[in-house]
Amino acid sequence: MFKAVTSKLAAEIDQELMGPKVGFTLQQLMELAGFSVAQAVTREFPLQNNNEDKHVLIVAGPGNNGGDGLVCARHLKLFGYNPVVFYPKRSKRTEFYGQLVNQLDFFGVPILSEEQDWTVYLNKSKTVCIVDAIFGFSFKPPMREPFSSILDQLSEVDKDIPIVSVDVPSGWDVDNGPITSPHINPTVLVSLTVPKPCSNHIDKSKTAHYVGGRFIPKEFANKYGFEPFNYVSTDQILKL
Amino acid sequence: MFKAVTSKLAAEIDQELMGPKVGFTLQQLMELAGFSVAQAVTREFPLQNNNEDKHVLIVAGPGNNGGDGLVCARHLKLFGYNPVVFYPKRSKRTEFYGQLVNQLDFFGVPILSEEQDWTVYLNKSKTVCIVDAIFGFSFKPPMREPFSSILDQLSEVDKDIPIVSVDVPSGWDVDNGPITSPHINPTVLVSLTVPKPCSNHIDKSKTAHYVGGRFIPKEFANKYGFEPFNYVSTDQILKL
Numbered sequence: 480m481f482k483a484v485t486s487k488l489a490a491e492i493d494q495e496l497m498g499p500k501v502g503f504t505l506q507q508l509m510e511l512a513g514f515s516v517a518q519a520v521t522r523e524f525p526l527q528n529n530n531e532d533k534h535v536l537i538v539a540g541p542g543n544n545g546g547d548g549l550v551c552a553r554h555l556k557l558f559g560y561n562p563v564v565f566y567p568k569r570s571k572r573t574e575f576y577g578q579l580v581n582q583l584d585f586f587g588v589p590i591l592s593e594e595q596d597w598t599v600y601l602n603k604s605k606t607v608c609i610v611d612a613i614f615g616f617s618f619k620p621p622m623r624e625p626f627s628s629i630l631d632q633l634s635e636v637d638k639d640i641p642i643v644s645v646d647v648p649s650g651w652d653v654d655n656g657p658i659t660s661p662h663i664n665p666t667v668l669v670s671l672t673v674p675k676p677c678s679n680h681i682d683k684s685k686t687a688h689y690v691g692g693r694f695i696p697k698e699f700a701n702k703y704g705f706e707p708f709n710y711v712s713t714d715q716i717l718k719l
Numbered sequence: 720m721f722k723a724v725t726s727k728l729a730a731e732i733d734q735e736l737m738g739p740k741v742g743f744t745l746q747q748l749m750e751l752a753g754f755s756v757a758q759a760v761t762r763e764f765p766l767q768n769n770n771e772d773k774h775v776l777i778v779a780g781p782g783n784n785g786g787d788g789l790v791c792a793r794h795l796k797l798f799g800y801n802p803v804v805f806y807p808k809r810s811k812r813t814e815f816y817g818q819l820v821n822q823l824d825f826f827g828v829p830i831l832s833e834e835q836d837w838t839v840y841l842n843k844s845k846t847v848c849i850v851d852a853i854f855g856f857s858f859k860p861p862m863r864e865p866f867s868s869i870l871d872q873l874s875e876v877d878k879d880i881p882i883v884s885v886d887v888p889s890g891w892d893v894d895n896g897p898i899t900s901p902h903i904n905p906t907v908l909v910s911l912t913v914p915k916p917c918s919n920h921i922d923k924s925k926t927a928h929y930v931g932g933r934f935i936p937k938e939f940a941n942k943y944g945f946e947p948f949n950y951v952s953t954d955q956i957l958k959l
Binding site: 500501521586 | 740741742746754761794819820826827933934953
């Protein structure tokens with residue numbers, strides 16, 4: 480049993496963590512969040528012998544959830560996977576997003592633009608999994624293009640190719656769960672810091688649920704009405 | 720067998736990693752470096768049942784090596800240890816160093832100033848280990864106070880309390896090894912990115928040698944004349 484935290488409270492937590500008192504930076508939190516997602520991928524889909532023929536597709540959205548995906552892709556490359564990133568709307572919020580892209584270039588990770596055909600990477604026998612880093616806890620409907628079409632396509636393949644959603648299954652209402660038909664059904668959900676209410680709508684018999692983003696002390700968790708998670712050793716994820 | 724990289728080359732590697740082309744930020748690299756040191760501490764000194772009576776002392780220097788130590792302290796706290804930081808000369812290089820201190824305050828990690836008596840934390844039965852994050856690969860003698868006195872004291876206790884050195888045993892010449900008498904003899908050395916020549920001067924029968932800071936691709940390592948390290952799974956350290 481765990482307590483979920485609403486989208487409103489999640490925004491407050493984020494603001495306090497990066498506020499003047501605590502002083503975390505986006506770069507730090509994103510590095511740890513992206514690392515934790517890469518660790519969940521590694522745990523659920525261990526490297527196979529025929530790994531060189533396979534890839535992990537990361538679909539990155541326009542905001543911070545997308546940034547977590549970019550960091551995840553870099554760590555997956557370091558862990559021995561072959562990540563391919565589809566990043567149709569590149570964030571221009573801060574210079575840091577450009578740096579995340581440069582880092583992937585440096586690692587030789589392909590990054591597809593909106594006009595490129597990303598669907599060639601949806602291949603039942605070659606795609607290890609799809610990391611859904613499109614929308615996070617600040618998502619508000621209605622969804623815009625190209626993301627509604629992308630999510631329609633993902634919801635068609637999710638029976639054949641496992642989807643790993645970062646924090647929130649993209650397209651789902653953060654507090655109320657699936658609101659569109661079709662919608663994606665992730666095989667793995669990695670809640671960041673603390674689960675959001677939508678995670679109560681996953682089918683627990685089919686979806687592995689992790690919490691990741693290990694960066695808050697006990698008192699802080701308690702202040703927001705939940706207990707900290709019992710991560711093991713240096714793990715950055717915990718299976719719930 | 721591994722190839723060591725001189726202080727000059729290490730500076731070039733650092734500069735290129737944070738240069739405009741690769742685009743890593745200090746915040747990202749420091750987060751990963753500090754995490755890797757915390758992982759080495761966890762592996763060498765697993766949590767004991769009587770952990771609440773024990774502490775880890777982190778001695779942080781004035782530069783980036785000290786910053787790695789501050790990050791390490793935060794992760795150790797998250798891993799269940801009781802870190803205490805001695806930070807006599809606080810860096811004012813960038814705002815980020817102040818934020819690293821705020822983060823430790825937020826986690827309730829004590830930070831001792833120069834005028835406080837840090838030696839009460841040198842206790843054979845209560846100090847799990849000392850993290851030596853005083854000087855890194857850019858250290859050039861002569862050493863100034865208070866660090867020469869601090870290192871004299873550390874070299875007196877290193878037979879009773881294990882020292883974990885970050886990248887370089889502080890006070891050692893990066894390329895030539897120990898240059899003063901007395902000098903510290905670490906029980907654990909965590910080389911960052913790639914070992915420096917001084918690591919050839921450790922007594923391999925007494926010192927566990929790790930490499931940490933897993934953030935470069937193979938081609939980049941080769942360009943600087945070394946092979947990448949075969950890290951296992953999502954590990955951020957590898958025992959050499």
